[in-house]
Amino acid sequence: MTTAPRIALTRLAGLLADGTRAAFCLALLDGRAWTAGELARHAGVAPSTASEHLSRLVAGGVLAEEHQGRHRYVRLADVAVAQLIEDMAAHDPPADPPPTTLRATGSRRALTFARTCYDHMAGRLGVAVADALTRRRLLERDAGIAFTEAGVAWLADLLGEPPATTGRRPLARLCLDWTERRPHLAGAAGAALCRHALNEGWVTRIGSGRALGIGPTGGEAFSRVLDIDVVALKLSMETPMTSSSGRADTA
Amino acid sequence: MTTAPRIALTRLAGLLADGTRAAFCLALLDGRAWTAGELARHAGVAPSTASEHLSRLVAGGVLAEEHQGRHRYVRLADVAVAQLIEDMAAHDPPADPPPTTLRATGSRRALTFARTCYDHMAGRLGVAVADALTRRRLLERDAGIAFTEAGVAWLADLLGEPPATTGRRPLARLCLDWTERRPHLAGAAGAALCRHALNEGWVTRIGSGRALGIGPTGGEAFSRVLDIDVVALKLSMETPMTSSSGRADTA
DNA sequence: GCCACGTTGCGGCGAGCGCCGAACTATCGC
DNA sequence: GCGATAGTTCGGCGCTCGCCGCAACGTGGC
Structure with a gap:
């Protein structure tokens, strides 16, 4: 049977x-x-x-x-x-779009900028982190995604210990960001990075939801560690990104 | 909303x-x-x-x-x-096992030995292939799974062309084998390997289902290419594997 | 001890959905 | 062309399941 x-x-x-x-x-x-x-x-x-x-x-x-x-x-x-x-x-039904005329306005704005996605960072900030890691050749996106040797070392240095590779959870995993329509970093490293950012005050939770804001040490830290200008990133929210559709929410 | x-x-x-x-x-x-x-x-x-x-x-x-x-x-x-x-x-409900008293007998035997799982090889043969690749350091299972440089070269040599890394499908992926309760190789490489094995007559389809048998060139090829003794592997079916439960079927 | 609150169990109502058989259409082999 | 076969459409039946309100239970605060 x-x-x-x-x-x-x-x-x-x-x-x-x-x-x-x-x-x-x-x-x-x-x-x-x-x-x-x-x-x-x-x-x-x-x-x-x-x-x-x-x-x-x-x-x-x-x-x-x-x-x-x-x-x-x-x-x-x-x-x-x-x-x-x-x-x-994240699975899309095939084409012929039911006319979803939503727009990211009001309180959704915060979610679009940065939020948690289970245990890692998502939103424009999450995508920016993944991009920065790729740009610095700490992360490689060829077939699939993986940290380079330099990337593993960078991660160990940042967290003060080598990233735990116990269990079968992959170190790096891509998670498609629904608001940005581009992938951000998930997996064990994504979770560790998010935990670190919360602990160190790089980001803070807004209210009781999933939204994240830049914390007191965030501006300096993101610039130093990943060369990300969070102020510019936040400003970029004013000018809508290319081909960003009205679809928003969970990611 | x-x-x-x-x-x-x-x-x-x-x-x-x-x-x-x-x-x-x-x-x-x-x-x-x-x-x-x-x-x-x-x-x-x-x-x-x-x-x-x-x-x-x-x-x-x-x-x-x-x-x-x-x-x-x-x-x-x-x-x-x-x-x-x-x-x-593959998602298991929590414990308190509904007494599933199934045993791998009769026609299920063929599926347990070797079968296709979407587009790659599963069953005891599939697990043996993954093991052989790991033993030869062509595949690395550390955090997640990935081909080594030698592994990519080996794959390119075998297939006559470098494995296609187009699209977002990872080259190597683990797929939990339901009959063996151990992972076998999926992903683009798993699919290419399975396709190659079918084309070259290493394995052949049995009937119209998912079951695979060893093809005319299989004995020699698996031994030469991966150092797998398929005869011994088939004999090992007689002595049940450690802790193999009665659960069988799709994988 | 008493009340407030978060949570649970039960009875009953209504909607949704999976199933079939019968009639109909399209394709293939002769 | 004609019968056989594969697939689709439609109407109707029956069951499941999500919902609520109400009553009951346990915990925490006073």
Whole structure:
């Protein structure tokens, strides 16, 4: 019987096929844990409804939960799941575009400039980082993507330790940026870099969402370490980029 | 609105959430084009039902179709979709195992030894190839996986031309083998290697499925090129491998 | 101890969807 | 041309599943 993988596939797909559950997962792509109530409000459903959905997602191995007092915190189960959700959300239906007439305005502006994408940096800043690494030949994009020897050394020097290569998570991975339509750096190195940038105050979280802003040490650090002029980058937001469509959001 | 990626995710997930459509996609993982009727019989549904499902999968960008006379041939839309389906089907639900008491017997034996997985080789043979490449330092598995310089040269020599690195498909990629529970080689190199092995008669297709057998030139070629003793490999099928569970099938 | 709040379980309603059979169209072989 | 075969379209049936409101439970603050 060829039914064993079929049930595995339909089980996972079925969990993500519902709008409410999908909204939960996309929200959790910010890499942090949310409470059941927060997710219910975020998706606009009753708490009881959210509770049932969460139970199913946990049982299906998509989410991991943790109880703290009267709160139920959930987060994505692991990076593999996060990657899967990213990949699926990035899959384009074939052409004949349903006229999506959205434009990146208002609060979306912050997300377009910089945000977290599960555990690494995305948005114009994330793309700029990936570009800077490539320009300096620390990152090589030939077939796939990989750090050069110089790149691994640079990373070790920056973080104060060689990047952890435990597990099967690739050091470098490309993640297509939805707002920029260009790839930014994901993988273990992308996560380490993002963690470092948050710890060192290069970037700070804006509010409770996924948006990032430049932190107190960011201007100097990005210039010194990667030769990125964040002021110019921010100004470049005023003049829309080439062929940037109205499509925005998660990345 | 955070709804744009949500509909993208639910649309794709919804397509894969149905058992019949999932069976279609898993069958198409062999990388070849099937007719609508073949898929209908394979999944055990009426032709009319299959027709509707196929139309939806095509409209959703999961499958590509091609009409030839009175036949409608469909195949997976691209490697990204194939990879996604592999990844999703490989996702394990958390523990507490539903007592799956399957054993690799009968016709499944052939699949366990060697088969195609979308466009590359899987099964014990596929794993042996990946191991041989690693042993000879042509392939490096450190963080992620990559060909060494010697490996690229070896590949170019074997194929008579440098491996095509066009497009964004990585040269080397790991694909978890479901029967062996160990990774085999996928990516552009895995596909090129499989194509070469079929062309040169190292392996041949068994029947109309995904199963592969050793071809007339296979014994000599695998020994010469990769130092793999296929006879010993086939004999090793008699003694079950360490901790090989009953789970079998697609990979 | 008491109340507020976050969360869970249950009953019931309504919509969506997968299934089939029957009728119809298109292609192939003779 | 004619029958056989592959595929599509349509109507209708039945089941699943997402939703809510209400009641109940546990935790934390006073």
